[in-house]
Amino acid sequence: QEVTLRLHQFLPPQANVPKLVLDVWADSVEEDSGGRIKVERYPSMQLGGKPPELMDQAIDGVADIVWTVVGYTPGRYPSTEVFELPFMMTNARAASRAYWEMFEKHMKDTEFKDVHILGTWVHGPGLIHANKEVRKPSDMEGLKIRGGSRLANALLEKVGATPVGMPVPAVPEGLSKGVIDGTTIPWEVTAALKIPELVGNHTEFTGNALYVLTFVLAMNKDRYDSLPADLQKVIDDNSGLEFSIFAGGTQADSDGPARQAAADRGNNIVTLNAEETAEWKAVAEPIYAEWVAEMNEKGIDGQALIDEARMLIDKYTE
Amino acid sequence: MSNLELGFMSFPILLIMVFLRAPIGLAMLLCGFAGWYFAMGGNPNVLLNKLKSETYTQFSSYSLSIIPMFLLMGQFATLSGMSSSLFKAAESFLGHRRGGVAMAAVGACAGFGAICGSSLATAATMSKVALPELRRYGYSGGFSTATLAAGGTLGILIPPSVILVIYAILTEQNIAKLFLAAFIPGIMAAIGYMLTISFYVRLNPKSAGTRPPQPMSERWAALAETWPVLVIFGLVVGGIYLGWFTPTEGSAIGAAGTGLVALLSGSLNWSVFRDSLLGTAKTTAMIFFIVLGASFYNSFLALSGVPQFMADWVLTQGFSPWLVLSIILIFYLVFGCLMDSLSMILLTVPIFFPVISAMDFGMSPEHVAIWFGILVLIVVEVGLITPPVGMNLFIINAMDRETPMTETYKAVMFFVGSDILRVIILVLFPAITLFLIPG
Amino acid sequence: MHNAMKLLARGTAVIGGLVLVGLIVLTTLSIIGRSLNKMLHSDRAESLMGGFAQTLLDLGIGEVNGSYELLEAGVAFAIFSFFPVCQLYGGHATVDIFTSRLPARVHRAIVAFWEVVLAAVLILISWRLYEGMQRYIGNGETTLFLQFPVWWAYAASFAASTVTCVVAVYCAVMRVGESLSGRILLPTA
Ligand code: NA
Ligand code: NA
Numbered sequence: 001q002e003v004t005l006r007l008h009q010f011l012p013p014q015a016n017v018p019k020l021v022l023d024v025w026a027d028s029v030e031e032d033s034g035g036r037i038k039v040e041r042y043p044s045m046q047l048g049g050k051p052p053e054l055m056d057q058a059i060d061g062v063a064d065i066v067w068t069v070v071g072y073t074p075g076r077y078p079s080t081e082v083f084e085l086p087f088m089m090t091n092a093r094a095a096s097r098a099y100w101e102m103f104e105k106h107m108k109d110t111e112f113k114d115v116h117i118l119g120t121w122v123h124g125p126g127l128i129h130a131n132k133e134v135r136k137p138s139d140m141e142g143l144k145i146r147g148g149s150r151l152a153n154a155l156l157e158k159v160g161a162t163p164v165g166m167p168v169p170a171v172p173e174g175l176s177k178g179v180i181d182g183t184t185i186p187w188e189v190t191a192a193l194k195i196p197e198l199v200g201n202h203t204e205f206t207g208n209a210l211y212v213l214t215f216v217l218a219m220n221k222d223r224y225d226s227l228p229a230d231l232q233k234v235i236d237d238n239s240g241l242e243f244s245i246f247a248g249g250t251q252a253d254s255d256g257p258a259r260q261a262a263a264d265r266g267n268n269i270v271t272l273n274a275e276e277t278a279e280w281k282a283v284a285e286p287i288y289a290e291w292v293a294e295m296n297e298k299g300i301d302g303q304a305l306i307d308e309a310r311m312l313i314d315k316y317t318e
Numbered sequence: 319m320s321n322l323e324l325g326f327m328s329f330p331i332l333l334i335m336v337f338l339r340a341p342i343g344l345a346m347l348l349c350g351f352a353g354w355y356f357a358m359g360g361n362p363n364v365l366l367n368k369l370k371s372e373t374y375t376q377f378s379s380y381s382l383s384i385i386p387m388f389l390l391m392g393q394f395a396t397l398s399g400m401s402s403s404l405f406k407a408a409e410s411f412l413g414h415r416r417g418g419v420a421m422a423a424v425g426a427c428a429g430f431g432a433i434c435g436s437s438l439a440t441a442a443t444m445s446k447v448a449l450p451e452l453r454r455y456g457y458s459g460g461f462s463t464a465t466l467a468a469g470g471t472l473g474i475l476i477p478p479s480v481i482l483v484i485y486a487i488l489t490e491q492n493i494a495k496l497f498l499a500a501f502i503p504g505i506m507a508a509i510g511y512m513l514t515i516s517f518y519v520r521l522n523p524k525s526a527g528t529r530p531p532q533p534m535s536e537r538w539a540a541l542a543e544t545w546p547v548l549v550i551f552g553l554v555v556g557g558i559y560l561g562w563f564t565p566t567e568g569s570a571i572g573a574a575g576t577g578l579v580a581l582l583s584g585s586l587n588w589s590v591f592r593d594s595l596l597g598t599a600k601t602t603a604m605i606f607f608i609v610l611g612a613s614f615y616n617s618f619l620a621l622s623g624v625p626q627f628m629a630d631w632v633l634t635q636g637f638s639p640w641l642v643l644s645i646i647l648i649f650y651l652v653f654g655c656l657m658d659s660l661s662m663i664l665l666t667v668p669i670f671f672p673v674i675s676a677m678d679f680g681m682s683p684e685h686v687a688i689w690f691g692i693l694v695l696i697v698v699e700v701g702l703i704t705p706p707v708g709m710n711l712f713i714i715n716a717m718d719r720e721t722p723m724t725e726t727y728k729a730v731m732f733f734v735g736s737d738i739l740r741v742i743i744l745v746l747f748p749a750i751t752l753f754l755i756p757g
Numbered sequence: 758m759h760n761a762m763k764l765l766a767r768g769t770a771v772i773g774g775l776v777l778v779g780l781i782v783l784t785t786l787s788i789i790g791r792s793l794n795k796m797l798h799s800d801r802a803e804s805l806m807g808g809f810a811q812t813l814l815d816l817g818i819g820e821v822n823g824s825y826e827l828l829e830a831g832v833a834f835a836i837f838s839f840f841p842v843c844q845l846y847g848g849h850a851t852v853d854i855f856t857s858r859l860p861a862r863v864h865r866a867i868v869a870f871w872e873v874v875l876a877a878v879l880i881l882i883s884w885r886l887y888e889g890m891q892r893y894i895g896n897g898e899t900t901l902f903l904q905f906p907v908w909w910a911y912a913a914s915f916a917a918s919t920v921t922c923v924v925a926v927y928c929a930v931m932r933v934g935e936s937l938s939g940r941i942l943l944p945t946a
Binding site: 052056071072073074075076080142144149150162163164165166178179298 | 898924
Binding site for chain 3: 336343347348369371372390566567573575592596598608661707
């Protein structure tokens with residue numbers, strides 16, 4: 001082959017995203033290039049650093065391509081947070097599609113100008129897993145919960161819970177030893193972390209999801225620019241809108257089996273109806289205004305982003 | 319040259335630099351620099367950019383912050399008089415036997431190891447207390463220094479242990495479980511050393527004196543004096559295992575606890591306190607420079623694909639897992655004669671661990687990881703007392719200038735023998751190590 | 758000159774050590790707070806103490822949340838401040854077995870050579886740390902939990918790192934001097 005691309009990310013190779021999304025992408029690129037591109041895969045931060053540095057590694061060329069959680073670098077890509085607002089997303093395909101469109105329109109040449117973005121997506125609906133049944137926002141009072149992001153933590157504070165910061169791999173031990181009472185993650189991740197064995201209650205919402213995280217697959221800009229036009233085309237054809245929808249959708253599709261596993265164990269899965277969900281939405285509502293104010297300080301029209309994201313997500317939600 | 323060839327070429331270069339007295343951390347950093355430089359086709363930018371965050375990231379690690387905390391805990395423990403109360407207690411029970419004072423020194427080392435994460439600190443601290451006593455009761459020079467050098471290794475074999483923390487981080491294993499797994503092998507080590515002592519004094523009756531036994535009441539009184547050690551060990555290791563707190567939090571509690579005991583014992587004035595900070599500082603910087611160099615070098619090795627290549631190669635050869643394990647352990651024993659234990663672990667575990675993980679020992683992957691970790695821990699610790707380069711030997715000989723190094727070398731071989739015997743037992747019976755580990 | 762360097766290196770290490778002690782106290786308090794919080798939440802506390810348990814909880818007795826971010830930033834600073842004293846006292850791990858058999862003059866030259874290389878590498882590290890700090894000043898990244906700017910932590914570490922550079926250069930000059938003059942200029946205690 002003539003081009004070797006180093007793909008660096010933080011999960012072990014057998015986890016869902018590396019196996020079902022990144023490997024698929026990489027294999028497809030290798031194949032479409034007729035073997036001229038080889039994607040070397042470095043899981044589990046093998047090339048050094050901690051997950052928050054992945055984005056800089058792509059910018060600097062330490063890795064050619066990285067997959068990362070945008071929220072690992074709070075404050076740097078504020079616009080993406082519009083999708084992480086509580087009760088914003090509906091399903092991962094619609095939200096990932098809206099995310100890509102808004103990325104192209106608002107973020108590509110501003111916040112993400114230092115990297116070449118290959119895909120933007122969100123995971124399936126995030127929900128609450130706790131050691132007691134949670135129905136009303138007030139049920140959360142006094143619970144110590146690991147939140148997945150800055151805005152998830154803000155939401156936890158609004159409902160009277162104590163957001164606890166800890167890395168994902170520490171969650172199982174935290175739960176089993178009672179350091180935390182619960183965590184907010186999508187179903188897909190629960191299997192690997194053995195969450196259903198550690199807590200018996202899961203609270204889902206109807207319609208809009210409690211929260212999600214945003215991801216990007218990012219490539220070093222110079223590396224992309226240095227590729228011959230035909231190989232750039234191979235990369236392009238495998239990336240962008242279609243890929244983003246595929247990635248978000250695939251990740252969300254892994255939710256089902258994981259949920260089933262929890263149900264099979266006889267765990268208590270509470271699905272709040274629209275009315276009950278509305279109660280939570282009302283509690284979360286002030287976060288929107290606070291976020292808009294924060295964005296205004298950064299010179300970003302937060303309200304316009306919210307309106308547009310809502311409009312697109314509604315449009316793409318069947 | 320391919321990246322793989324670069325990776326393989328870096329080994330001899332690294333060794334040459336180390337043997338030419340380059341600081342070990344520096345040698346690994348330089349190899350890492352050169353590796354990334356050449357792998358990027360002679361472009362220094364990636365390397366320079368990587369360095370922007372590499373140092374801060376390595377040093378701002380939640381899990382590695384255990385290390386300075388355990389080191390400070392060891393410093394405080396030294397000040398607080400725990401080492402002498404431990405020795406007195408052990409001596410009151412064992413001192414009248416033949417070789418009993420030496421056995422007591424080993425017992426006290428085991429006790430001190432339970433609150434100290436470092437072998438060197440254990441060796442140095444216990445030597446201060448026990449060496450004069452050993453000499454007073456007519457123990458020969460080499461036998462005394464060798465006993466304390468070997469006893470010092472209990473500092474790391476008995477949890478808490480800095481080396482196990484590093485191994486846990488490198489292999490993504492649970493620190494609490496590794497600490498627990500080290501417990502029985504650590505006790506076996508202490509017993510093994512005591513048996514070695516009784517064997518040695520039978521062989522060389524002139525090398526040890528005796529003294530009359532103490533009344534039981536005095537023995538129990540001396541034992542009661544050691545309660546702070548028990549409390550702190552129980553709190554730190556027990557608390558970590560029971561999940562009251564993370565290992566990092568446990569190390570903080572341990573440091574705070576020993577600090578408090580030192581304060582209450584009245585020995586902690588400002589200049590003593592400052593010296594314990596300086597002692598911690600020097601060792602911490604030494605360790606973290608090696609950690610930094612190793613992490614940079616290891617990221618280059620991952621880039622070159624050497625660990626993957628080695629694992630694949632060993633698998634395709636169809637070697638028996640037991641043969642591979644034996645070769646790795648012998649490698650550590652041989653290299654341990656020359657290298658220090660921390661650098662060996664940092665350098666080799668990223669290469670050997672994938673190899674071992676890929677093999678079938680008829681155990682769960684977690685059990686293999688824990689068992690292998692304890693075996694590696696023991697064999698690298700043997701390196702601290704194998705001639706010619708054994709850090710524990712150096713430290714103790716520096717404290718006892720009258721004893722020629724060769725005397726120590728001769729006597730210590732008995733303890734090395736007991737170590738090797740123990741390794742063989744633990745290899746043959748993994749259940750001993752895994753006995754306390756659930757599922 | 759040597760006394761000034763000693764003061765600088767030891768002073769920096771003591772400051773770092775005090776930060777470490779501060780983190781130990783913070784972490785310990787956090788654990789005590791967490792345990793008390795758990796106890797006060799229990800049914801037994803409620804029956805024994807009644808409303809008082811809730812009053813204590815309302816006072817905010819509990820874990821120092823986000824303390825792990827302070828720990829990470831603080832311990833990085835502490836470690837950077839520990840380097841000068843390690844440097845000054847020749848504390849880095851080396852394998853002396855082969856070189857110690859060489860003639861003293863050759864041995865001293867080797868020691869001096871590595872000391873110079875080490876100083877150069879430490880300066881390189883410091884310079885890159887500075888660039889890293891610049892990047893975080895520019896990009897507005899904060900920590901996840903306490904949301905303080907990441908560059909603050911870099912700045913503290915960089916300050917300690919400059920002391921390391923000063924001491925490292927001093928040590929390198931002295932070792933070269935030792936190698937040329939054959940006299941010991943840099944005591945290692
Ligand atoms: Na220990
Ligand atoms: Na040795």
